[in-house]
Amino acid sequence: MASSVRKRIVKDRQMYLMLLPVILFFIIWHYIPMWGARIAFQDVRYVGANQWAGVKHFKMLFSSPVFFNVFKNTLIISAMKMFIIFPLPIILAFMLNEVSSTGYRKGIQSVIYLPHFLSWVVIAGLFISMLASPDGAVNKVRIFFHLKPISYMTSTHHIRWVFVFSEIWRSIGWDSILYIAAINSISPTLYEAATIDGATPLQQAFNITLPAIVPTIITVFILNLGFFMNAGFDQVFNMMNDAVINTVDIIDTYVYRVGLMQGNYSLGTAAGLFKGVIGLFLILSTDKLSRKVTGEGVW
Amino acid sequence: MRAKRNGIGHYSIIILLLITAIVMVYPLYNQLVISLTGSDYIVEANGTTLVPHGFTLNTYRNVLAIPKVARGVLNSIFITAAGLVINIIFTSMGAYVLTKRNLYGRSFFITMIVITMIFEGGLIPDYFLMRRLHLLNTYWSVILYKAVNPYYLIILMRFFDQVPPSLIEAARIDGYNETKILFKIVIPVSVAGIATVSLFYGVFHWNEYFRAMIYLTDEGKFPLQVVLRELLISAEKASFIGSMNYLKGTAAAQLDIKAIKAALIIISIIPILVFYPFVLKFFVKGRLQGSVKE
Structure with a gap:
């Protein structure tokens, strides 16, 4: 046995040689930082070796009202995005499917995918400008209808909705691609038969299209659930300001600000690790759920 | 009908x-x-x-003349190009080897890569690693950072999977070594896959700002997105164009802050707008190949 393994390795030595730098990259950029995350259990010393500190930093974290608020914000923002945004790409895919002119459909599609490729820095810039008070587009329209202009970016009542809307703006088109593909793979004969039976387009949408894409819907939903702890660092980071910080601060921005900027390295790493472990648990359990429901894992 | x-x-x-x-x-x-x-x-x-x-077009002329904007554009082009070359070489090497079904240890290596998709050390350990490697404030920090993206590696594996094995066998019989097979046969017949993954990586590098912001301290090395962010967040003209320029009332100092921001936003998305129509179909394909979320 052992010699046959050796034979296979020797035979494929060029392959392993090519794989080596790739595996090294993964060890350096992924596994060493994982090992580095042990500073969550240590006190960082500038001179000499770090001292083990047990779960001291986690205790500190869980007794901190700031972190409690940050954790709450993460859950609220993520839940708002998930439940409000989730159905929209499906509706969009349905609408696109109803368009009879291929040229029109392609034109619309090429426009609505574009925002996905813009950076959050740019998107934040666009939204700050559009929502500016009083001369951004939105407030111009409000003034036209004799409504008071609102300073959306600095209003604690509105900023989370700005996150929801800008996320919709960025991802609705791109996220519809999966559903469009699922719809396209439905056999046209189903529609032909339904048409002969006198089914209206609406009846067809509900009785043919919807059932056919339910597996895709379930898969995407489960996948989103797995990434629930990612409330959207880049978005929040680029759109936050001092006026709304208590409403929008999430775990990732906390790690950056309190951990890296203020130099509380162990505390910041502990917060990141806490989020990572919850995320890991979510992904593993959604993977199990997915296998049960759709017969296919997330991977 | x-x-x-x-x-x-x-x-x-x-x-x-x-x-x-x-x-x-x-x-x-x-x-x-x-x-x-x-x-x-x-x-x-x-x-x-x-x-x-x-x-x-005055705004553009004057905005591009602001030294940090011009530097930013050049830095972004350099980082994107250099990063892309490294990404593509190593991602295709990994994808090629891992598509070989009977490779001993294949599932171990794949598991090792998939784990990195669901768990990471985090921001602060990453920063400490960069410091230990003495890469802080070097272009390498942003070029090499996570040089092989596990998601894109898996997307590329699915493209390489579709290369007919007979093609590879024939090349082996002709005495090609594995590197030559990858670069002379597999990559040329997987144009769609390489294009898709290049574009994902390209957009990633072009839009990257956060790692550049924390790893680079020297303003002369900032990519465009960092410059743009500084302007959009700090929003102060004097500090942005430099107080000397401001006091001297140079052409840039005459510009309205609104116009500077707008021009900078447009400049930063021009490459995306230029490539977008050509790559649209590739991107869509890549999205379907990778069933996992980015």
Whole structure:
């Protein structure tokens, strides 16, 4: 046995040689930082070796009202995005499917995918400008209808909705691609038969299209659930300001600000690790759920 | 034949889609208009201006003359190009080897890669690693950072999986070594896959700002996105164009902050707009290949 393994390795030595730098990259950029995350259990010393500190930093974290608020914000923002945004790409895919002119459909599609490729820095810039008070587009329209202009970016009542809307703006088109593909793979004969039976387009949408894409819907939903702890660092980071910080601060921005900027390295790493472990648990359990429901894992 | 679609329902869908598309484009269009508006009219220009009054390219000329903007553009091009070359070489090497089904240890290596998709050390350990490697404040920190993306590696594996094995066997019989097979046979027949993954990596590097912001300290090394962020967040003209320029009242100092921001936003998305139409079909394909979320 052992010699046959050796034979296979020797035979494929060029392959392993090519794989080596790739595996090294993964060890350096992924596994060493994982090992580095042990500073969550240590006190960082500038001179000499770090001292083990047990779960001291986690205790500190869980007794901190700031972190409690940050954790709450993460859950609220993520839940708002998930439940409000989730159905929209499906509706969009349905609408696109109803368009009879291929040229029109392609034109619309090429426009609505574009925002996905813009950076959050740019998107934040666009939204700050559009929502500016009083001369951004939105407030111009409000003034036209004799409504008071609102300073959306600095209003604690509105900023989370700005996150929801800008996320919709960025991802609705791109996220519809999966559903469009699922719809396209439905056999046209189903529609032909339904048409002969006198089914209206609406009846067809509900009785043919919807059932056919339910597996895709379930898969995407489960996948989103797995990434629930990612409330959207880049978005929040680029759109936050001092006026709304208590409403929008999430775990990732906390790690950056309190951990890296203020130099509380162990505390910041502990917060990141806490989020990572919850995320890991979510992904593993959604993977199990997915296998049960759709017969296919997330991977 | 589908049910005939010409009722009120059909038309309202068409109009709704049109409105969606306008909402997607309008914010960009508005910035374009503001960036082209003449300095005499810029004060009135706002979110609902549809046509640039006193059309001028002056803003662009002067914005590109601000040293940190010009540096930023060059830095972004350099980081994107260098990063892309490294990404593609190593991602395709990994993808090629791992598509070989009977490779000993294959599932171990794949598991090792998949784990990195669901768990990471985090921001602060990453930063400490960069410091230990003495890469802080070097271009390498942003070029090499996570040089092989596990998601893109898996996307590329699916493309390489479709290369006919007979092609590879024939090359082996001809005495090609594995590296030669990859670069002379597999990559050339997987243009769609390479294009898709290149574009993902390209957009990633071009849009990257956060790691650059924390790893680089020397302003001369900042990519465009960091420069843009500084302007959008700090929003102060004097500090942005430099107090010396400001006091001397150079051409850049005469510009309205609104126009500078708008021009910078447009400049930063030009490469994306230029490549976008060509790559649209590749991107869509890549999205379908990678069933996992980015």
